[in-house]
Amino acid sequence: MNHAWLAGIARRRSIATLLLLASLAVSLVSGGVHAQAPADALPSWNDGVPKQAIQQFVEATTSIGGANFVPPEERIATFDQDGTLWVEQPMYTQVLYCFDRLAELAKLKPELWQIEPFKTVLSGDRAAIVKLSLPELDKVLVVTLTGMTVEDFRGEVRDWLARAKDPRWKRPYTDLAYQPMKELLAYLRTNGFKTYIVTGGGQDFVRVYAEAVYGIPPEQVVGTATGVTYSYDGLGNPILTKDPKLLLNDNAAGKPEGIHFLIGRRPYAAFGNSTGDRQMLEYTAAGQGLRLSMLLFHDDGQREYAYGPAQGLSDTKVGTFTQDLYDDAMKKGWTIVSMKADWKRIFAFE
Amino acid sequence: MNHAWLAGIARRRSIATLLLLASLAVSLVSGGVHAQAPADALPSWNDGVPKQAIQQFVEATTSIGGANFVPPEERIATFDQDGTLWVEQPMYTQVLYCFDRLAELAKLKPELWQIEPFKTVLSGDRAAIVKLSLPELDKVLVVTLTGMTVEDFRGEVRDWLARAKDPRWKRPYTDLAYQPMKELLAYLRTNGFKTYIVTGGGQDFVRVYAEAVYGIPPEQVVGTATGVTYSYDGLGNPILTKDPKLLLNDNAAGKPEGIHFLIGRRPYAAFGNSTGDRQMLEYTAAGQGLRLSMLLFHDDGQREYAYGPAQGLSDTKVGTFTQDLYDDAMKKGWTIVSMKADWKRIFAFE
Numbered sequence A, B: 001m002n003h004a005w006l007a008g009i010a011r012r013r014s015i016a017t018l019l020l021l022a023s024l025a026v027s028l029v030s031g032g033v034h035a036q037a038p039a040d041a042l043p044s045w046n047d048g049v050p051k052q053a054i055q056q057f058v059e060a061t062t063s064i065g066g067a068n069f070v071p072p073e074e075r076i077a078t079f080d081q082d083g084t085l086w087v088e089q090p091m092y093t094q095v096l097y098c099f100d101r102l103a104e105l106a107k108l109k110p111e112l113w114q115i116e117p118f119k120t121v122l123s124g125d126r127a128a129i130v131k132l133s134l135p136e137l138d139k140v141l142v143v144t145l146t147g148m149t150v151e152d153f154r155g156e157v158r159d160w161l162a163r164a165k166d167p168r169w170k171r172p173y174t175d176l177a178y179q180p181m182k183e184l185l186a187y188l189r190t191n192g193f194k195t196y197i198v199t200g201g202g203q204d205f206v207r208v209y210a211e212a213v214y215g216i217p218p219e220q221v222v223g224t225a226t227g228v229t230y231s232y233d234g235l236g237n238p239i240l241t242k243d244p245k246l247l248l249n250d251n252a253a254g255k256p257e258g259i260h261f262l263i264g265r266r267p268y269a270a271f272g273n274s275t276g277d278r279q280m281l282e283y284t285a286a287g288q289g290l291r292l293s294m295l296l297f298h299d300d301g302q303r304e305y306a307y308g309p310a311q312g313l314s315d316t317k318v319g320t321f322t323q324d325l326y327d328d329a330m331k332k333g334w335t336i337v338s339m340k341a342d343w344k345r346i347f348a349f350e
Helices: A003-030 A049-062 A093-108 A110-114 A118-123 A126-130 A134-145 A150-163 A179-190 A203-214 A254-262 A275-285 A323-332 B003-030 B049-062 B093-108 B110-114 B118-123 B126-130 B134-145 B150-163 B179-190 B203-214 B254-262 B275-285 B323-332
Strands: A076-079 A194-202 A221-232 A238-248 A269-272 A292-297 A335-338 B076-079 B194-202 B221-232 B238-248 B269-272 B292-297 B335-338
Touching (some): A049 A179, A049 A335, A093 A110, A093 A118, A093 A150, A093 A194, A110 A118, A118 A126, A118 A134, A150 A203, A150 A238, A179 A194, A194 A203, A194 A254, A221 B254, A238 A254, A238 B275, A254 B238, A275 A292, A275 A323, A275 B238, A292 A323, A323 A335, B049 B179, B049 B292, B049 B335, B076 B179, B093 B110, B093 B118, B093 B194, B110 B118, B118 B126, B118 B134, B150 B238, B179 B194, B179 B269, B194 B203, B203 B221, B238 B254, B269 B275, B275 B323, B323 B335
Parallel strands (some): A076 A269, A269 A292, B076 B269, B194 B221, B269 B292
Antiparallel strands (some): A221 A238, B221 B238
C-alpha cells in the first residue's frame, strides 16, 4: 500500500470533512438544524408538564419542515428577572442597593440624615420604610441611581454586588439565580433562541451583572430606563450622565411596549411570575404559530418563599401573582411551573 | 494491515476531528480567533488609506494576545443609515414615503386636500414643500407614521418599498445601498462584530428592510422612535398601536444616548456622514483602546451626488457635512472616505 497516496486521501478527506463539519457546526450554532435536546439539558427540572411543554415547544419550533418551525432569526425568548430568574423576596435587590448606596452617600453628605425621606431610609426602621409613599421612594431612587456617569454607576453597582450578601442565605445576590432557569436559558440558546431579560427593574442596574450571571449581554436587557445626557467633562471628553427623566416604565403594558421598542419582534416564548408580566405573556401567546407563555409559581416556603395564591393571598409586597392571574393562566392554557413540584433544586450552590 | 483496526482509528479520529472542528467553527463564528481577512473581503474598495485603516483595525482588535484585542462580546460597530449606507439625496427615503402615503390616505379622506400642510404636500409643488416649517412637516409624519398597529405599518412600508422607484436610477430604493458598505458590514460580522444601524430616521421604518438589505435584524436598528401603546382590539386580542409621543430623537447627541439605551456598550467602530453623526463618532473614538471613527464624504457627482465641502457648501438640505466637521475629523484623525477615490463601484447593480 502506498502510504503517500493514503496520506493524500486522508488529507483531502480531512479538508472535505473540515468544510462539511465547519458548515454543520455553523448550522448548529445558528440554530439551522432541528432541536438539540440532550436528555439532560434541564437536569434540575423534574419530569412533568412544564418540562415536557418546554421540550415540545423547542422541538416543534426548531424542526425544519415542521408546521411550527420558526426561522432562527425570529427565535426570541423573553424573561422577567425578579422572581422569575432570581429571588425577589423579601425586597427587590435593586431597592436594597439603593438603600445601601444612600448610606454610602450619607457618609459624604451628612445633611441627608436631616432630610426626609432619606432620614427614614437611613434609620433602617423597616416598619417606617414600608410606609414610604411612591414619590418618597422615587426621591431615594433619583439620588442613588442618577447624576453620575454611566461608567461610575456601573462601578458602584459592581462593587456593591461583590460585597453585599442576602441575609437568609449569606451569599452574594448573584448566587440567588434559579439553577433551573439558567438551564432553560442555555437550552433555548443552544437551539438558536436569543434570550432577553425584560424587567420592571432598572435596565442599567441589571445590565451590570446579566452577562456574568445569565450569559445575557447588555444589549439583550430591556428594563425600566431613565435617560442619559451627552455632554463633556472638564477635559473635553464626551460623557453620558444618568438623568431622572423616565424613558420606559417596563412593567405590565410597558413590557410589550418595551419589547417593541428595543427588540422589534414578538417573542415566541415568554416567562414571568407576576401581574407585571401578564401583558408580555398575553402578547407572546397572541402571536401566530406555537408560542410558550409560562408563569413561575412561588409555592416553596421551605426552599425559597411561598407567596401569592400559594398563601391564599391576592397580593404581596412584591411580585404580585394574584388569584386572578392564576385563574386566567389556567383558562388560557399557559404553563404554570410549581417551584415545589417541578424543580429538583433551586440554586446551584445547593 | 488490519482494516477493522484502521476503520476504528478512522472512526475515533473522525469523532475527535468533529469535536475539534466543531469547536473551531464555533470559535470562527463567534469571532474567537483572529481576523479573517481574505484579500477580497472588500473588493469594491480601492487600496488606500481607508481600506487599510479598516483592515488594520479588524486585524488589531481580533488578534488574540494583541494589545488591542477586543473580546467578541464587546465588538460593536454602529452605522448611520441615510447617506452612510444608502443614498440620502435629493430627499430622505422616509420623507418620500410619508408624502406618497399621504396621497394614499387622501384617497380615503379627501378632506386632507383642504387642510394645510397636507394640501401643499399633496400638490407636489416642491418649492412650496421645501418651505414647510418643521412643525408642519411633523403633522405629515404624525398622520402617516402613527395611529396604526405595528403590523399594519410594517405592511404599508413593505408594499411601498416593493413598488416605489428612485427617479434617477429607476430602481427600488433598497437597490441604492452602497456596495462597499455592504461588504464592510459583512467583513466586520465575519470577524465577530455585531453591526448596528444608528439612524436619525424612523426606527420602525428602517427595521422593515434592514434585515433584507443589510443583514441587520430589527433588534440591531436604533433610530428615532415614537411610542407604541398596548391595548386590545374588538375581539380582545392585544395590539400595539403607534402613537406620536417621541421616545428617542436619535440624532446628534441623541445617537450616543440611543446607543446607551438600546445597546448599553460603547462601539469600537462607528461610521457616519454628517454633523448628526459627530457625537457618535466622538463617543466611539473616546473609548479606551483602538477605535475606528469613519466619515463618508460625498464627492462623486458623477456616480452619486457631491455635497458638503465637496461643493464648497457649509450645509445642504439633507445630510449636512460641514467644513467644520471635515476640519475636526482631520484634526482628530478620523478616517475620511472619499466616494470618488476610495470606491471602485457604488452600487451592486453597476
